[in-house]
Amino acid sequence: MFHFVQPFYPLLLAAAKNNPENSHQQLLKTLHHLDNNRQTLWGRWLLSNFDNSFIVNDPRLKQNLWGLTFPNPVGLAAGCDKDALGAGIWSHLGFGFAEIGAVTFHSQPGNPKPRLFRLPLDKAALNRLGANNQGAQTIAQRLQETWQRQPRQVPIGINLCKSKITPLEEAAKDYGGSFSYLQDWADYFVINVSSPNTPGLRSLQEGEQLNNILQEIQTVNEQKKPVFVKISPDLSWEAIKIIINLAKTYQLSGIIATNTTIKREGLKTKIVEKTGNPIEEEAGGISGQPVRQRSTEVIRFIYEQTQGSLPIIGIGGIFTAEDAWEKITAGASLLQLYTGWIYQGPWCIPDINKGLMAKLDEHNFSHISDAIGSGVS
Ligand SMILES: Cc1cc2nc3c(=O)[nH]c(=O)nc-3n(C[C@H](O)[C@H](O)[C@H](O)COP(=O)(O)O)c2cc1C
Secondary structure (H helix, E strand, C coil), X not given: CHHHCHHHHHHXXXXXXXXXXXXXXXXXXXXXXXXXXXXXXXXXXXXXXXXXXXXXXCHHHCEEECCEEECCCEEECCCCCCCCCCCCCHHHHXXXXXXXXXXXXXXXXXXXXXXXXXEHHHCEEEECCCCCECCHHHHHHHHHHHHHHCCCCCCEEEEECCCCCCCHHHHHHHHHHHHHHHHHHCCEEEEECCCCCCCCHHHHHCHHHHHHHHHHHHHHCCCCCCEEEEEXXXXXXXXXXXXXXXXXXXXXXXXXXXXXXCCCCCCCCCEECCCCEEHHHCCCEEEEHHHHHHHHHHHHHHHHHHCCCCCEEEECCCCCHHHHHHHHHHCCCEEEECHHHHHHCCCHHHHHHHHHHHHHHHCXXXXXXXXXXXXXX
């Protein structure tokens, strides 16, 4: 049914151009309202129409990893649903898993607005939201209520970030505190030390600091939930090697590669339309097409260094099935996207999943796991 709306999506996107953050908040509020009303007649009707339009069910795409079942490899990236407003709805939009957050121990308002810009010339976004969220305790409560209405249909992760007011030296306690509040309400957790929008956060990717955080997390991780670290595309190969070693030491379930970049080279956008400032002068991380190639290189590097022994969730600039295939064959077991979903519209999720199945046929692979790290194009 929703395919009728598809031709009008560019108009919707254009209408939302002037205030992408507000439009996004409206969407999340609507999804939350729908979840609250999932048992009403219209709620049931809408959700079953979502399911019919967006879910692709095929055993070739299904994977069991870390004791969790992923019906397809395409997940929602962190940053899209920071307060878990749509946590119960993402599965109905065809995602094989979804990551909530970033969540911080203390609630925080984020940076002053405007702080989210679309860069259509580059099929990219620039954001400096600064982990605005309602804090771990409130979000734990919301997730508890969500799962009381309806048990989780797909694995749900939580992306954890350090609170802005917490000094860097106390980061481990901050991450550990959030984890303790949330550990019962999600399936996996991500240590986000790679957002460029919390001052000093990316310095936590360095060996000793990350060591302390992972030690703390694994100490409070009573249920042995899968834990990942999410890294920046701007790290050197040496820095990535150190993180791989820490991942092994602390028995992490994998690495998420990558977050947004602070680099501005190669962008077609010279001036940010909304502020009139040169792109180099606008703080924030770039997502979308400009990070695609680098994030794939990082995935390939991790896969080669670990000989495929450490699972990778690949993310950065995925818009199409081709982009998704590129990351899987470079070594990603699962994928996530955010900017592509905004630009292409929600139909891109079934399109990517169907495109992946066509790729499996083309290469005579019987299952998606055969394609991971295969290097075929
Ligand atoms: C508006 C926005 C907010 C984001 N917030 C977060 C966040 O809170 N935590 C995080 O780890 N990544 C965050 N990201 C990064 C994305 O999860 C992802 O790593 C990055 O955007 C690259 O993927 P994409 O090209 O598919 O968007 C954010 C990205 C955008 C565009």
